[in-house]
Amino acid sequence: MTVAQLGQLNLDELPPLRGSSRTLDRFQKLEQIGEGTYGQVYMGKEVMTGEIVALKRIKTENEKEGFPISAIREIKVLTRLHHENIVKLKEVVISQDGNNQLAATKESSDNNKYNGGVYLVFEYMDHDLTGLSDRPGLRFTVPQIKCYMKQLLTGLHYCHANEVLHRDIKGANVLLNNNGSLKLADFGLSCSSHLCRENFTNRVVTLPYRPPELLLGATNYGPAVDIWSAGCIFAELLHGKPIMSGRNEPEQLHKIFELCGSPDEVNWPGVSKIRWYNNFKPARPMRRRLREVLRHFDSHALDLLDKMLILDPSKRISAKDALAAEYFQMEPLPCDPKSLPKYEASHEFQTKRKRQQQQLNEETAKRQNLRCPPPHARLPPIHHSGQVLQEHRPERNLSMNQLQRPLPTLPSNPYSEPLVDAGLSNRYPPSMNLTVGYNQTHGVQAQAGGTSIGPYPPHGRVGPYAASNMINRSTTPCYAAGPPGFSHRGPNPIANIRNQQYGWQQ
Ligand SMILES: Nc1ncnc2c1ncn2[C@@H]1O[C@H](COP(=O)(O)OP(=O)(O)OP(=O)(O)O)[C@@H](O)[C@H]1O
Numbered sequence: 291m292t293v294a295q296l297g298q299l300n301l302d303e304l305p306p307l308r309g310s311s312r313t314l315d316r317f318q319k320l321e322q323i324g325e326g327t328y329g330q331v332y333m334g335k336e337v338m339t340g341e342i343v344a345l346k347r348i349k350t351e352n353e354k355e356g357f358p359i360s361a362i363r364e365i366k367v368l369t370r371l372h373h374e375n376i377v378k379l380k381e382v383v384i385s386q387d388g389n390n391q392l393a394a395t396k397e398s399s400d401n402n403k404y405n406g407g408v409y410l411v412f413e414y415m416d417h418d419l420t421g422l423s424d425r426p427g428l429r430f431t432v433p434q435i436k437c438y439m440k441q442l443l444t445g446l447h448y449c450h451a452n453e454v455l456h457r458d459i460k461g462a463n464v465l466l467n468n469n470g471s472l473k474l475a476d477f478g479l480s481c482s483s484h485l486c487r488e489n490f491t492n493r494v495v496t497l498p499y500r501p502p503e504l505l506l507g508a509t510n511y512g513p514a515v516d517i518w519s520a521g522c523i524f525a526e527l528l529h530g531k532p533i534m535s536g537r538n539e540p541e542q543l544h545k546i547f548e549l550c551g552s553p554d555e556v557n558w559p560g561v562s563k564i565r566w567y568n569n570f571k572p573a574r575p576m577r578r579r580l581r582e583v584l585r586h587f588d589s590h591a592l593d594l595l596d597k598m599l600i601l602d603p604s605k606r607i608s609a610k611d612a613l614a615a616e617y618f619q620m621e622p623l624p625c626d627p628k629s630l631p632k633y634e635a636s637h638e639f640q641t642k643r644k645r646q647q648q649q650l651n652e653e654t655a656k657r658q659n660l661r662c663p664p665p666h667a668r669l670p671p672i673h674h675s676g677q678v679l680q681e682h683r684p685e686r687n688l689s690m691n692q693l694q695r696p697l698p699t700l701p702s703n704p705y706s707e708p709l710v711d712a713g714l715s716n717r718y719p720p721s722m723n724l725t726v727g728y729n730q731t732h733g734v735q736a737q738a739g740g741t742s743i744g745p746y747p748p749h750g751r752v753g754p755y756a757a758s759n760m761i762n763r764s765t766t767p768c769y770a771a772g773p774p775g776f777s778h779r780g781p782n783p784i785a786n787i788r789n790q791q792y793g794w795q796q
Contacts, residue, residue: 314385314409317345323637324418328360328478329407331639333414343380344412357408360478365410367454367477375445377465377475378413385409415475416468419523420461421636424645428633432588435527436624438464440613441472442520447609449474450513455481457494459519461526462638470627495519497542498535502553503603505543507565514603517612521598528587528595543570550601551578558602590617 317334320342324331329347336343348361368379385407419438422428430438442464449456456463456474463476479494490511492504501518503511525533534549536542547553552572553561561567580596587595594617597607607615618624 312381312383314345314383316383317343317409317411319345322639323635324639326476326478328358333635334411342414344414346410346412348408348410350407361408361410363480364477367480367482370482371449371452371454371477373445373448374471375441375448375473377415377473380411380413383409383411412475414467415465415471415473416635417466417633418462418475418637419464419466419472420638421641422466422633423461423527424638424641425633425636429530430527431622431625433622433625434630435524435591436618436622437470437627437630438466438472438527439520439524440618440624441627442474442523443609443612445472445474446513446516446520447613449480450516450609453482455513456516456519457481458496459516459523460496460499461523464523468632470630472627497539498522498532500539500542501603502543502546502550502601503564505539505546506553506561506567506570508603509565511603513608514606517598517606517609518603520609520612521595524591524595524598525584528591529584533584540570546601547572547576549578549580549583550599552576553601561602588617590615590620593617 316337318337320333320335322330323333323344324346326346329349332345332347334343334345335341348358350357365379365382368376372378423430446456446459454477456477456479458476458479459474463474465473465475467473481490489509492507492509492511495501495504495515499519499522501511501515504515522533534542534545536545551557552575553567554575555562562571580599581592584592584595594607594612594615597615598612600606
């Protein structure tokens, strides 16, 4: 596996795009495999060669300002990055006219309508990590997890060595193929130091993978943000499900504090100067419990995870150092990617759809049962001798995946006290009615049936790119104006050693 050297990119290299001469009618749409913020992704076939590709349609119809900035960014970055662990952008094609239809298709004519616009043509990958891990009964082995993590970190190291932050590492953006290759995709939020150097936006990275420095409002950050997200993926692979998924930013921070401890000037020098620190600082310190909670992990895996999920980004391990971790040198060794099992294609979009369909079917069946219950539905069943008892097992509704993974629960509240005492209350101003587990006494009293919390602090500084795109990428709603006391806009003082290591500007 090649590991990038600093400055390895040849910026003068011609992009792999073949200009705008090729049009979409050279491709046959096979099926939809993804639905992103910025458009749909289809599996397609190049009619002439029969090559299978992924076609990402760039939605332009909702864009007030023309071509979306995320697409420009993705094209720009991917024309510079060429690595076996980065998805290959093959070309950009356009449709000749707005009513064009894709060449003969398998799906219904409605689905084939092409509304005009631009498509990015990527090499096709059979799965994304979220879709694959959602397969019922699938459990990765230790050599497989090592193999995937090694490739993920190699791809990240290549990006970081070339001054690119991905800023949206999550399972759905980690693509896998049946040759065992893993590739990073979706560079729509990425940031190159050639385009922007400091005062980045902190509204990046999907919530469960977002690092504490961004949640606390840092606008000067570096590659460590991607390492945190990669650490969350690593833990998810080992644990079988996400380890920290908050429904909103305050809750996400609280989950981080529960597992990784709360930040202070001792474990994270400079943290108190980060914009929103005082708003989120727990009233009482919370100790780090990661090793305790995840003690069922293999010790080398735990050592590495411990270094990836360090609160202070300047102490977080780099991708390069993570690749040298004992975890990858110890038996069982990472398996050869080619030896990885081949699975039927699985993308998050499809597995989500299947799940929704299943839920719908179950609800319909339930409703039908309610309307005409089976005779004597309330009477206990009659058991004949020799008959196998049909136990009532609510877990029958769970997927095989869930059944096979008896998981220890993460601490919900290490102090067994209401969350208000963890000090996260009183900090969220009252304009947004999110029902969460936090008590709210700042300006608005707790409401019946849930508590109301206010908006998360406003954007630190909208990055070098259009803000609207950034905000919409978050899994959480947009937030209105911030509370009093959020006006501090001084530079983030965290000394980012990692940035220096990669030659990043502070
Ligand atoms: N090259 C590819 N091969 C196969 N599937 C792909 C490919 N690129 C993307 N996909 C599928 O489409 C999904 C969405 O793609 P992508 O993340 O690039 O779109 P997006 O609009 O930027 O989405 P998001 O809103 O999640 O950021 C991926 O999770 C993946 O399942």
